[in-house]
Amino acid sequence: xxxxxQHPSWVICKSGTSVKIECRSLDFQATTMFWYRQFxxxxxxLMATSNEGSKATYEQGxxxxxxxxxxxSLTLSTLTVTxxxxxxxxxxICSARRGGEETQYFGPGTRLLxx
Amino acid sequence: GENVEQHPSTLSVQEGDSAVxxxxxxxxxxxxxxxxxxELGKGPQLIIDIRSNVGEKKDQRIAVTLNKTAKHFxxxxxxxxxxxxxxxFCAASRYSSASKIIFGSGTRLSIRP
Numbered sequence: 001x002x003x004x005x006q007h008p009s010w011v012i013c014k015s016g017t018s019v020k021i022e023c024r025s026l027d028f029q030a031t032t033m034f035w036y037r038q039f040x041x042x043x044x045x046l047m048a049t050s051n052e053g054s055k056a057t058y059e060q061g062x063x064x065x066x067x068x069x070x071x072x073s074l075t076l077s078t079l080t081v082t083x084x085x086x087x088x089x090x091x092x093i094c095s096a097r098r099g100g101e102e103t104q105y106f107g108p109g110t111r112l113l114x115x
Numbered sequence: 116g117e118n119v120e121q122h123p124s125t126l127s128v129q130e131g132d133s134a135v136x137x138x139x140x141x142x143x144x145x146x147x148x149x150x151x152x153x154e155l156g157k158g159p160q161l162i163i164d165i166r167s168n169v170g171e172k173k174d175q176r177i178a179v180t181l182n183k184t185a186k187h188f189x190x191x192x193x194x195x196x197x198x199x200x201x202x203x204f205c206a207a208s209r210y211s212s213a214s215k216i217i218f219g220s221g222t223r224l225s226i227r228p
Binding site for chain 1: 147149151156157158159160161164166204208210214215216218219220221
C-alpha cells in the first residue's frame, strides 16, 4: 500500500496564531514530500518540495518564512503556517513519493480556517 | 514554463454512458502522466497512470491513451456509475529527484441517474 495521513483534518484558529499540520507516510518511506494548497473549485497549487534531511524548495511567490516546512524523517513532514491571517484559509494537501519512483500519493487534506 | 491544459471543465453524462477527458502538455520531455480523482473535501486519489513508453493502458472501466507526437493524453471512463462523480485532474511530469507534477485545471464530472 501507499497510505498518507494528515493531522489535523481541519483546524480553526485566530488571526496571528501559528498552525502546524503533519503529513505522514504510514506504510512506506518517503524520500520526497510535497505541500499543496487548493482554493475552492481550483486545481492544486504546489507550495514547496521537501527532501528528507534537506531544506525545502519553495515555489515562486510562496514565503518560506511564513510557511515553515520540516522533513525530519522518511515518514514525517510538517507545515507550519506562522502568523496566520484570513487569506491563508485554504485546503492544504501533502503528498509523498518513494525514492526512485514517480508516483505521488496524496493525504486527505487539512482544511484551515483563520478567523 | 510547463503547462497542462485540460478539457472540458465540466462534464455531465448519463449513467451507463462513457466519459472522456482530454489533456495536452507543453513539455516534450514529460514522461509520466497520472490521473487523479478528487471527491469533495478529500485529497486526490491516483486512479491510473501511464508512462511515455506506452500508448494505452486499461484498468477495468478506466483507460488512458497517450499520443506523444501530439502531446495529448486522455482519460476514458466506460459504463459510468454515480460513484464516478468527482473532479478529475490530469498531470504530467518528467521524472527526476527534483521533478514536480504539473496539474491540469480539473474536470468536474457529474453522472446523471
